Amino acid sequence: MEKPLDDAYIQMDEGKLDRRSAQEAIHPGGHDTAAAADTEIPRNLDAPAPYPLEVSMEDACDSISQDRKIGRALVRLVSTVIFCCFAAVALSRRPRTTLQWKQVLAVSSVLATKGDKTVTADSPIDFFNIGNVDDVYDWLTDTLVPSIFITEDINDVLLPTDERGRVANLNKVLGGVIIDVTRKSVGPCNPNDVVVALYPNCGDADSTTLERSFLDINLNATEAAAAIVELKANGKGIDYYTEKLVATVATYNSEFQGYSLTTLKLKFQESGYIKPTSATNSARATPYQWKDATADAIYVLAYIAWLVVIFYWGTERKTKHLTPKPRTDTGSSARRLFRNLWRACVLGGSVPVFAALWAVLECKVNADAFRSNLQKLADNNWESDEEALAILLPVVDLLDSLTDWTYALALVGAIVAIQLGLYTLFQLSFHPQLSIFTRTMSSALRQFAAFFVVWLIAFGIFVCVGSILFGSDVEEFSTRLRTMQACINMLFGTFDYDSIKDLQFAFIYYWCFMVVVSLVLLNLMLAIVLDAYDEVRKESYKGKASLMLDGRINGFCLDTYHRKKYARCSQANAKPRDDDLEAADVFERLGADASKLTNDYVVLRGKIDPWLLLQVVQAKMDQEGLAARRRTSNTQPPSKLTMTALVEMFPAANLTRRQLRATFKYLHEGLLINKSAIKKRKMLDEEQAKADEEERGDHSNDDDDGRSSFLTPSEATLSEAARVVALERKLDRLLAEVLSTRAAIREAMAA
Structure with a gap:
């Protein structure tokens, strides 16, 4: 049964480390905790601390860096959620809407009829009930024509010209109906077939001709039906060698400014089966307005702000302690730029693609040639069917292309939603439970x-x-x-x-x-x-490390909410002397003199404010490093944080022993979290290395299968032992190189 987490949590690292082993894990070599206690500090708690009451400044910075990582992770998460809200609004306004779906439903239910109702000799045939060639003509004259060429209302009153030819009451037919008949050329069947005399002629699907007819919308139902009968009599209709028949109807609905393009296709298959298929697609015709430009500008600014947060402010950057600034390399800068561009494409690259597709759609809908042809169709003053087709066909082609672009826009919109959703889930990886x-x-x-x-x-x-x-x-x-x-x-x-x-x-x-x-x-x-x-x-x-991290995340949020602005402390507003470089550096970082901050500003939820402590420790380390490099001091300041050092950092705060112990507990908790993360990463690396080694071993065994098959068990064991010895020697050489490099770096810094 696991013990609950309390102040003695450091005594059991994964349930195996005692107090001494935990101290050695945090401070290799061990430290005398008794020496860390200061007799001048009032003892509010007489019980011995279960963790060392000292920590190196480097370890303190690394421990508090957990808060920096948590803060940046929260910033990335919150900014991503906010941008997802903007993206959801933009996506809901751009692709096909509910009104477009209703327009498709209205038009298709009238033109592409289907049903299992009882069919009599007098009932018109539905589109999806077509079974033979005769049914095709019956459908054209008895179903399609009455549905489109409407010139009278339900009371048999002649409609005005502008109200004629409306499908489903409100969808005005543009120009008329285009009927395309694709006919296969007739040729002899296979002469080697024994039944060629029974079936001498066949259709050649590789050699076809297209016959196009046009039914003017100005015709009434009787005239349109007569035109179809005339096509049949002239041999331009359907016969046994027809490959397909396509009827195209373009409509416009001014109620919500949308176009629709309906394609009714009859495929005459080689088996004799006629397969009816229909497709009705809708496209918005709303002209681009300035209010849309304002909203789009807001979306663009939100996208740019999100990228800035993700790639700059929300990205973890290493703290400059004593590390000298490396020289900038043009090649590394170019690689960094390329890497950031690649990350932008992976995380949100579909957003500009979506915007580009929407711009293409707007340009096509607002093209001058398209609107000019629409105006000619509205004038309705062409002199021949050829002239009407010359006007209508470009409109149909553009509406067909709008359908493809609209589907592409919807696909990219779905990719945007998937990318942002997955990235939001991955942003939860910093939290042990949410991930x-x-x-x-x-x-x-x-x-x-x-x-x-x-x-x-x-x-x-x-x-x-x-x-x-x-x-x-x-x-x-x-x-x-x-x-x-x-x-x-x-x-x-x-x-x-x-x-x-x-x-x-x-x-x-x-x-x-x-x-x-x-x-x-x-x-x-x-x-x-x-x-x-x-x-x-x-x-x-x-897991104890996960529970610690969960508590640290919650504590970070509470610390951020309760933290006070240091500049509001009236006692700490005075700028320190210029010769006190450390105090001046802290004042520049915080806007206040840390040595004069009162307890209300220094202590945060029972411990020293981690952000305040980090700034003071970093300033102290920077000044310590400058003194070491310039050789201005023969005695170096203490490199460890003790209870005495903390009291000296904030003398005006009157820190209690309980507050100091809580601060050390907070620091050691961060070290244990870092240690757990390093341990997990090491285990993953070892597993990957083991898998790679096994794979290389399998390949080598496959390449030398003939030789290894004759090895005795003892010889195989010796070869495995030799491989292990070789790996150990290689690791020893690598360790020696690391130690020598580390010593050289220390000598260079000391010089």
């Missing part, structure tokens, strides 16, 4: 590689078997793609078993799939995810 989803998926994906291969093989086998067994009898298995969809439906329980229950082997196939794929493999996948989740959950909610 449980991403860490679970990351852990599970490492085990998914082998399992996914097995799952694909099993799934592919059932797809092939289903297509072979039922492809000629059931539409759901007629192609590989449809069979895959049917198998996915079976996997999630949405497949209609009645469609195959009367077929041979259907029972065996269905239950084999359910047992192997749905019950066994799917549950194995869930087991992998649950195992990864259990591992992450134990680390997140029971």
Whole structure:
């Protein structure tokens, strides 16, 4: 049973370290904690501290740097959430809206009719009920023409010219209806066929001709039907060698300023089956307005501000203690710039792509040629069908391209949402509990590689078997793609078993799939995810370092809320003397003299304000480094933070022993968090190195398989031992090089 976290938490690092080992882990070589206690400080607590009451200044800065990392992570998270709100508003205004979907529904329900109602000799045939060539003509004259060429209202009153030709009441047909008939050329069938005399002529799909007809919107229903009959009589209609028929209708709805383009296609397949398909797409026609420009400018500024926060203010930068500034290299600067550009493309590169696509759509809709053709269609004064087609075809082509651009815009908008959503999830990685989803998926994906291969093989086998067994009898298995969809439906329980229950082997196939794929493999996948989740959950909610980090994050938020501005302390407003370089540096950092700050400004939630302590310690280290380099002092200041040193830093605060101990507890807690992070990173590196070593060993064994097959067990053991000895020697050489380099750096700094 695990012990609760209290002041003695440092005595049990992962439940194994005692007090002395914990001190040695934080301060190699050990320190005398008794010497750290100052007899001049009043003893408010007589109990011995379970952690050293001293810490090096470097370790103190590293410990408080946890707060800097937490702060930057919170800034990145909050800025990303705010920008996601802006992006959500922009995405909701740009792609297809609900009104466009309703326009598509209204137009398609009138033109592309379908239904299972009872059909009589007098009822018009629906588009999706077309079964033969005669049905095509009946649909054109009895269904399509009356739906478009409307000249009278429900009371048989003649409509005004501007109200004629409206589909679904409010969608005005532009120009008329374009009917394209693609006809295959007729040629002899295969002469080697024994039944060539029964079927001498066939259609050649590689050699086709296009015959285009136009039905003017100025015609009434009777005249339009007569025009179709005339096409049939002139041989320009449909026959047995027709490949496809396409009827195109473009409409405009001024109620919400939107275009629609409906394409009704009849595909005459080689088997004799006529396959009807329809597509109705909508595009907004709203002209670009200045109020839109203002909103777009706000989105652009929000995007730029977000990038600045992510790549500059929200990025962790190393603190300059005593490290000399490296020389800038042009090549490294170029690489850094390229790396930042690549990060921008990965994180939010789809946002400018989305804006560019929207700009293309606006330019196309507001093009002069397009609006000029619309004006000509509105004038309705062409003299021939050829002239009308010359005006209408560019409009149809542009509306068709708008459909493609609109789909591309919707796709990029979806990518924007996915990118921002994933980045928001990854921004939660600093929190041990909030990052449980991403860490679970990351852990599970490492085990998914082998399992996914097995799952694909099993799934592919059932797809092939289903297509072979039922492809000629059931539409759901007629192609590989449809069979895959049917198998996915079976996997999630949405497949209609009645469609195959009367077929041979259907029972065996269905239950084999359910047992192997749905019950066994799917549950194995869930087991992998649950195992990864259990591992992450134990680390997140029971790991001592994770609990410490969780408390530190909460404490950072409270510290930020309760922190006071140091410049408001009236006793610390006076600027220190110029000869006191350390105090002047602190005053420049804080805007106040730290030595004169009162207890209300120094102590924050029972401990010394970490941000204040960091600034004072950094100033002290900088001055210490300058003194060492300039050789202005033979005696060096103390390089450790003790209770006495803290009291000397803030003499006006009258710090109590409880506050000092809480400060040291806070510092040592940060060191333990850093140590845990380093330990985890080291374990990951060791696992990766082990995997790489095993892979190299496998390759070497494969290359030398003939020789290794004759090795005895003792020889194999000796070769493995030799490899281990070689690795140990290599590590020793690397360690010696590191130590020599470190000594050289110290000598250079001392000089």
